[in-house]
Amino acid sequence: MKVLVTGGAGFIGSTVGSALLDRGHVPVILDDLSTGRESFTAGRAFYRGDVADGRLVDRIFAEHPDITAAVHCAGVIVVPESVRQPLRYYRENLAKAVTLVGHLTRNGCHRVLFSSTAALYRPGPDFAVDETSPIDPTSPYARSKAMVEQVLADAAAAGEVNVIALRYFNPIGADPLFRTGLQLRDPSHALGRMIEAWHGGETFRVTGVGWPTRDGTAIRDYVHVWDLAEAHVAALTRFDEVVAAERAGFVALNVGTGAGTTVRELVAAFEEVTGAPLPYRETGPRPGDVAGVFNRSRLGQHLLRWQPRYGVTDAIRHALRWREVDATSRPDPPRSGDSPAPAAGLSGVGPAGRPPVAG
Numbered sequence: 630m631k632v633l634v635t636g637g638a639g640f641i642g643s644t645v646g647s648a649l650l651d652r653g654h655v656p657v658i659l660d661d662l663s664t665g666r667e668s669f670t671a672g673r674a675f676y677r678g679d680v681a682d683g684r685l686v687d688r689i690f691a692e693h694p695d696i697t698a699a700v701h702c703a704g705v706i707v708v709p710e711s712v713r714q715p716l717r718y719y720r721e722n723l724a725k726a727v728t729l730v731g732h733l734t735r736n737g738c739h740r741v742l743f744s745s746t747a748a749l750y751r752p753g754p755d756f757a758v759d760e761t762s763p764i765d766p767t768s769p770y771a772r773s774k775a776m777v778e779q780v781l782a783d784a785a786a787a788g789e790v791n792v793i794a795l796r797y798f799n800p801i802g803a804d805p806l807f808r809t810g811l812q813l814r815d816p817s818h819a820l821g822r823m824i825e826a827w828h829g830g831e832t833f834r835v836t837g838v839g840w841p842t843r844d845g846t847a848i849r850d851y852v853h854v855w856d857l858a859e860a861h862v863a864a865l866t867r868f869d870e871v872v873a874a875e876r877a878g879f880v881a882l883n884v885g886t887g888a889g890t891t892v893r894e895l896v897a898a899f900e901e902v903t904g905a906p907l908p909y910r911e912t913g914p915r916p917g918d919v920a921g922v923f924n925r926s927r928l929g930q931h932l933l934r935w936q937p938r939y940g941v942t943d944a945i946r947h948a949l950r951w952r953e954v955d956a957t958s959r960p961d962p963p964r965s966g967d968s969p970a971p972a973a974g975l976s977g978v979g980p981a982g983r984p985p986v987a988g
Contacts, residue, residue, distance in 0.1 A: 631655040631696045632865060633689065633738070635680045635729065636703030637673070638665025641744065641800055641854060643809040645700055646673055648858035654865075657693050659685070660703065666812045681728040683735075690736035698740035698865055699733050701726060704773075707817045708748070708917040711770035722773035727780055734789055740868050741781065742861060745794040747850070747883060749775040752922045756848050756889060759926035760796075760881055768917040778881065785878035792878065793864050793871060798850035798885035798924055800857050802944030803951035810951030819849070819892055820945065823899050823907060824952050833907055835892050837914035842921075846892035847914075850885035850923035853939035853947070860884045863933040871932050885924030886937050895941070902945045 632649060636642040637658030642665070646656035650673075657674045667675070674693065678685040680703050690696060704722045705711070711718040730741060749772075750758040751765030766772040781792040801820045803810030811821055826833040838845045864871065864882075871880055890898070900907055930936050939947075 630698070630865065631657060631693060633657050633659060633693075633696050633699040633733075635659045635699065635701050636665065636744075637700075638662055638667060638669045638675070638812075639702065640809070640811050640813075641797075641857065642700070642702035643669035643812075644804050644854050644858040645702065645861045646670075647804055647806070647808055648855070648862045649865075652862050652866075654862070657689060657696060659689065664813060666809075669809045669812065679725070681725040681732075683728075683732050686729070686732035687736065690738070696738060698742060698868060699729075699738055700742045700744070700861060700865070701729065702744045704744070706770060708768045708770050709817070709915045711768050711773070712916040715769035718769045718773050719776075722770070723776050723780075726777045730781065730784065730790060739790050740865075741790055741792045742864055742868070743777065743781060743792055743794040745778055745796045745881065746771060746774045747796045747798045747885065747922055747924065748919070749778075749796070750922050752920060756842065756920060756922050757925035758883070758922045759924070760883055760928055767919055770917070778879075782877065782879040788878070790878070791868070791872045792880070793868060794879070794881040795857075795860060795864060795884045795929075796881060797857060798852050798883070798922070800854045801851050801941075801948060802853040802855060802939065803947040804858075805855055805939075805947055807947075807951055807954045810948065810955060819895055820851070820899070820948060823896070824948060826909075827899075827903065827907060828952065833896070833909040835896070835909050835911045837892075837918055838911045840914075840920040842891055844891050844893045847918065848889045848891045848921040848923060849895075850888065851890055851895070851941050851944060852885050852937060853944045855947075856886075856937040856939055857884055860929065860933060860935050863935040867933060874932070880932075882929035882932065883924045883926045884929055886940075887924050887927070888941075889921075889923035890941055898941050899945055902942055902949065 638660035649656045658670045749766040751763040766775045842848045
């Protein structure tokens, strides 16, 4: 199977590409490198450019006429930034997605796997959600994703395209073989900010402590990025069967672990992995922040025949190890067909002023 992966030089898209390769499939990468890294496309067909560039998409399909599906990961994802720059988010996430799907269908590609978000849900009293929970996005980022879903659902109902929308919760970690990981040095999500604070000897900020959760901090469903990538491969492998279950040709599935973790609990898990305290201070929430949600649905696991294998501490270990690998040099690339190793302890020297990371 040959698959077009937009945003394939980014954190999630590159991991999806690796998972495809490991299962014997061929990813073709389209990325403008606005946040992605070209090095993440090594050994893969790569086209640099915009997903809305019709001539470029036509060229990709002319050179790879055997592409059978597209995974649309490209977009902008920072909630506070979306509050400050809503027009940019609607342009990048909504307008360009509509244009891209037009280019895909014109080239005979009618299978689309869309990177959506659980941020579009209205949380219930216990913060657990499933695919039937009310859609009530509270930021331009989340609204842009909900709007794309509606566009795709309408196009699917008209018979123009078939779609599986994977509603991500909170991806963390790194490829367990350390081919790729978080590529940004100024991450917006909690674990990324913890790692940067720990490496820099700084104080981590807990943004928001007045939420109606069990400890007052925001709650999230942290899913390992490799588990998320394998969910994409499962969705692509079973695409027609899953879509056939819905007459309208559009299926939305949650991809999460089913466990909610608060920010304070994430700090505790981080300290367990590092074996050292993480200094933090409490501040107010950022613009667009919400209390959060976690997944209570098993529909995705059932339809995709997929289950997450890694936990939060595994993801923290892999993310920390990736940070060390990325700061120095990459290990030799793995052999084709290698499978991810089980989560293991970290070795080596910790950041300045810190002890080595515990296993």
